[in-house]
Amino acid sequence: MKKVLKISALALGMACAAPLLAADLTVISFGGANKNAQTKAFYKPWEQAGNGKIIAGEYNGEMAKVKAMVDTNSVTWNLVEVESPELARGCDEGLFEELDASLFGNPEDFVPGALTPCGAGFFVWSTVLAYNADKLQSAPSGWADFWDVKKYPGKRGLRKGAKYTLEFALMADGVEPKDVYEVLATKEGQDRAFAKLDQIKPYIQWWEAGAQPPQFLASGDVVMSSAYNGRIAAVQNESNLQIVWNGGIYDFDAWAIPKGAKDADLARKFIAFTLQPEQQKAYSENIAYGPANAKAIDLLDPSLLKNMPTAPENIAHQVAMDVTFWADYGEQLEQRFNAWAAK
16 A cells, blocks of 8 residues: 555656646747747757747837736746846846856856846847948948938937937947947936937937837838847848948847746756857857857857857947946936937
8 A cells, every 4th residue: 555655646746747847938038030049049949858838928128017027926927038237227126036157057158247146148239230231322330420311311210218329329429439338427428418319309210129120221211220230130131231330239138037937947947058059059040149158159150250249340349238337327318218209
């Protein structure tokens, strides 16, 4: 009888354990070409390895959604892709679970800044100036040209938010990339950025989703636009959309686990899986974003590397996103931006 009970208990334990080993994970990303690359490099291989199903969703980066779920103890997402400033702010506000970097391998193998207390950066990307070479007689060389509506008449696309937009405005006004955040940290610098935006406000067509700039450029709705470099690279085989790296802003996108999410340990295992060199290589082969795990760089074809933000010639004249700046000033500048845009 005891033996039967032991076997029954063991069977019950195995039956209970099996779903835990292969639980579904709800993973939220920014969608588009980025999500397609994640599906090929991360989601499908994870599922094929018998780890459970990935339920892939998308959003536009609204931290209010994450905060509402955490505050009401109704978290339905296991993992969410976040940009560095939102990650830092959310970590400070207790919106994300803490992560042990040692779970993801040797920290020295990663691009500096990739691994943080609440997030694991899994690729490097840039917001750049993009244009349709079929629509322009001469190529723009930077943000000063973006602001030159006489030389380049027509609408311009900008992401609807303070982040990136204010930095670009200052660079258009002559501030050197290396000095942008020092200037923007002053009231005079902030006033200067908004005054510069005033100059082209009637010409701005705002975008909120990363898929919009390539569409705007291809249709001729805008002559130039800020854009995520990977979104432009994804359509270059079928269009004449081009990138100006000068004055771009590079950053990480990271995985974060909302505070109180179920199956957090499995989510951590998924993060570790996506950071392996082979998975990182596969991701960068499907979209022109640089791997966060430096070991993947040697695995990539050199012809692919030239289109990545981390290529030496591309990163030389770009700005590193200042996470601390946006954690400190983000809320007030976004409020001021929203009030300005609504006028």
